[in-house]
Amino acid sequence: MNRLSLTLFGLTAVSVLVLTLLLVACGDPAYAATPPPATAAPASGAPADSTVPARQRLEEALARYQQVAQGGGWSTVPDGDLVEPGDTAATQVQALRDRLAASGELGGADPAGDVYDGALVGALARFQATHGLAVDSLLGGNTRAALNESADRRVEQIQSTLARWDELPAFPTGPDARYVVVNVPEFRVRAFEGGREALQMEVVVGASYDGRETPLFHDKMEHVIFRPYWGVPASIASEELVSQGPSALEGKGFEIAANYNADAEVYPMTWANLRRVGDGELRIRQTPGPDNALGLVKYMFPNQHAVYLHDTPADHLFEEADRAFSHGCIRLERPAEFGAWVLGPQGWDEARVRENMTTGDREKVVLDEEIPVYIVYLPVWADAGGAVHFAQDVYDEIN
Structure with a gap:
């Protein structure tokens, strides 16, 4: 754990996510103010702590995702047509709400409903920003595939990355x-x-x-x-x-x-x-x-x-x-x-x-x-x- 005791990945992602939220949900305090479920990953509005070593942050994330996986993971979002902000798509909207709440992007801030709008739009943009996707708040094929990766698979990816981290040379x-x-x-x-x-x-x-x-x-x-x-x-x-x-x-x-x-x-x-x-x-x-x-x-x-x-x-x-x-x-x-x-x-x-x-x-x-x-x-x-x-x-x- 000493090899990367430096804060390798610092505030960059926070800046990106703040910009994303400003673009898709300016003025809505739900993203920063509502704490995520205890089993989920922290929201981007969580206080930044760049003093925590990067590898340690990933270890802590692993523990959270393992807890989610052991609890049965999250539900999947069914296949369907492209869903844009303002669309009514009862089955997909509710499934998306459940999925993003389970992993912490939504945090319970979005009231139930059949319309894809409000906090849910911002939550999906946040998910896209943290999963290497184009940030457009559209529920399409690539985004749906990323949402439907299982919690067990995400655990495996974190574990594999930690193993690669241990193989890196010591930084100056x-x-x-x-x-x-x-x-x-x-x-x-x-x-x-x-x-x-x-x-x-x-x-x-x-x-x-x-x-x-x-x-x-x-x-x-x-x-x-x-x-x-x-x-x-x-x-x-x-x-x-x-x-x-x-x-x-x-x-x-x-x-x-x-x-x-x-x-x-x-x-x-x-x-x-x-x-x-x-x-x-x-x-x-x-x-x-x-x-x-x-x-x-x-x-x-x-x-x-x-x-x-x-x-x-x-x-x-x-x-x-x-x-x-x-x-x-x-x-x-x-x-x-x-x-x-x-x-x-x-x-x-x-x-x-x-x-x-x-x-x-x-x-x-x-x-x-x-x-x-x-x-x-x-x-x-x-x-x-x-x-x-x-x-x-x-x-x-x-x-």
Whole structure:
């Protein structure tokens, strides 16, 4: 239990849930004021206690879910048409009310009735926010499937996550310790200083097919590169780019080079040279600029997987609930803000990071002190308010 005695998952989820409730039920005090049943997980309105170690919070959550499971679990929500706020659907509404009351999201604040409205709408939004779903308060197929996971299954998922937690390396400690944790199934990165969360944001991670999964490992960030080239991996070049032809590739800022070095010899973009790329003799890279697949900055912790943290021009992907789209690297929601934290001890602020992202030539900045980076896979966690979160098991890691 000592390995993760730091508050790994702090106030982030509380902030998300508060925003959700404001959007769907502004002015209704029921969510924060009504205590949940004794056997259920605490409501998001519970007082936040970031001093409780993250692993301990999950152990406490396990005990609560075991109590629910031993008491017979919760009822399921029957199949049916999509239910939207304001709809009348007697069977589904009552089943949903019973289900959310049993796990603590509703807390008994919603009066009986056949109409899907009021506190029940906010309770379902809260459930969606803590189960890796799109927060829209609609009772549809994905949400119904998550609701119908049994309490026994949730117990198993918590136990499996705790076992994975025990396999993690010890994180740095001390008042000056700085490190980064990427939790893949949560699609989120957190930066820590002195045991406290200093920064968090959403990320896009590797897709779950064709070997694109983001690998789980730890290393140390050594330097930052502004306006990077993208050295296209040979497999991507041969399987996805060569067939597009010279004109299409030039239009997207690609060039053929002898190797991935910035000063490498550049060859004409011809079909003949593209065939040499396909044969492994030459390489394809994308020149720096706003359309570069790596965006305008990348944070390097050299490793055998060629995985790193970087900007992206595809900002729209952060609007998705499931953000497993990359070839393995980790795309940052707010790369300039992340850079200000990384380079802050060297006198950089966000404005300076943005300036270097958008002006001048390619630049490499070496860190005065390397920053440990941990890429982990923890599908279940409990936030500082006591709410339990079940992420989508994007890589089917939890049995």
